[in-house]
Amino acid sequence: MSMPDTTDRLIFAVPKKGRLYEKCLNLLNNIGVQFYRKPRHDIALVSNLPVALVFLPAADIAKYVAEGNVDLGITGIDILKESESENHATQLLSLGFGKCKLQVQTPISGGADTADALVGKRIVTSFPRLAEAHFRELERRTGKPEGSTRIQFVSGSVEAACGLGLADGIVDLVESGETMQAAGLRAVDTILSTESVLIANKKTRYPELVEKLRARIEGVITAQSYVLCQYNIHRNSLLKAKTITPGRLAPSVTMLEKPDWVGVSVMVVKSEVADKMDELKAMGATDILILDISNCRV
Numbered sequence: 252m253s254m255p256d257t258t259d260r261l262i263f264a265v266p267k268k269g270r271l272y273e274k275c276l277n278l279l280n281n282i283g284v285q286f287y288r289k290p291r292h293d294i295a296l297v298s299n300l301p302v303a304l305v306f307l308p309a310a311d312i313a314k315y316v317a318e319g320n321v322d323l324g325i326t327g328i329d330i331l332k333e334s335e336s337e338n339h340a341t342q343l344l345s346l347g348f349g350k351c352k353l354q355v356q357t358p359i360s361g362g363a364d365t366a367d368a369l370v371g372k373r374i375v376t377s378f379p380r381l382a383e384a385h386f387r388e389l390e391r392r393t394g395k396p397e398g399s400t401r402i403q404f405v406s407g408s409v410e411a412a413c414g415l416g417l418a419d420g421i422v423d424l425v426e427s428g429e430t431m432q433a434a435g436l437r438a439v440d441t442i443l444s445t446e447s448v449l450i451a452n453k454k455t456r457y458p459e460l461v462e463k464l465r466a467r468i469e470g471v472i473t474a475q476s477y478v479l480c481q482y483n484i485h486r487n488s489l490l491k492a493k494t495i496t497p498g499r500l501a502p503s504v505t506m507l508e509k510p511d512w513v514g515v516s517v518m519v520v521k522s523e524v525a526d527k528m529d530e531l532k533a534m535g536a537t538d539i540l541i542l543d544i545s546n547c548r549v
């Protein structure tokens with residue numbers, strides 16, 4: 252079977268599996284990118300845009316984007332920093348998923364209770380550069396010989412390293428903390444907080460298409476953090492209502508077929524909407540409705 256022809260197409264790299272995969276497919280669907288990925292194929296041509304999707308391991312995407320083989324990609328800040336790609340890839344957008352922390356962990360029972368106490372010992376991680384930089388800094392701070400902490404790379408199941416006697420501590424990602432707890436570990440230090448980001452090569456041949464896709468993704472992400480709030484209110488209370496729901500630019504106010512009453516329609520941050528509804532109700536608003544926004548450009 253021949254490879255699809257990607258000539259004159261922007262190359263957009265998406266994690267091929269793992270926890271980011273489904274989120275990325277949803278995002279592509281929501282921005283109207285149509286494609287068919289044949290089973291076992293890692294390249295799919297987009298039918299309604301001059302774009303080719305390449306499905307790659309999340310850990311490699313930053314490197315491909317930085318080196319210019321790929322124009323646009325979705326990966327984690329952790330990977331961007333670990334692969335030292337930050338100078339060659341522009342971070343366009345935070346995507347609101349893939350949120351976790353890269354933490355130094357030690358055995359709860361009998362392990363070091365600070366990161367300083369791990370200096371000079373054995374560390375296992377999938378993030379050798381970030382771990383190395385962190386421990387070099389700790390070595391300087393604690394006055395211990397530079398390079399005395401041994402950093403060893405493993406590609407997965409890092410949490411098993413202490414139990415197997417391979418390490419005195421690990422550097423690994425933590426979200427809920429379940430993996431860490433199940434392995435009898437606790438966090439003693441945080442190296443960085445990460446989330447998924449959209450990145451672009453600085454010298455892409457398709458800056459306009461990059462911007463089009465960025466704007467579409469931004470619209471979907473913004474829509475996810477807002478709801479549309481509609482309510483009716485007596486004109487005398489409108490000024491006060493505006494202070495509760497000022498909107499992004501201003502609320503839309505329409506006439507109602509009831510003297511001295513108006514209808515208000517306004518975007519509200521989703522996490523604040525329950526409080527806003529209570530406040531509006533308390534000041535006499537009626538028929539308060541909350542509607543989901545599936546997409547927007549603001």
Ligand SMILES: Nc1ncnc2c1ncn2[C@@H]1O[C@H](COP(=O)(O)OP(=O)(O)OP(=O)(O)O)[C@@H](O)[C@H]1O
Binds near residue numbers: 268271327328330349
């Ligand atoms: N537990 C987690 N919670 C949130 N985000 C995470 C978590 N683990 C990893 N990530 C993010 O997802 C990125 C890719 O991790 P993931 O482990 O899914 O990829 P992978 O190693 O390619 O897949 P797999 O582990 O299935 O082989 C990480 O670099 C990080 O940015």
Ligand SMILES: O=P(O)(O)OC[C@H]1O[C@H](OP(=O)(O)OP(=O)(O)O)[C@H](O)[C@@H]1O
Binds near residue numbers: 426428
């Ligand atoms: O705090 P938690 O919610 O438990 O998540 C943290 C775990 O998730 C990631 O591993 P993943 O499940 O991707 O498997 P891996 O070890 O193969 O990378 C990470 O490496 C941790 O092990």
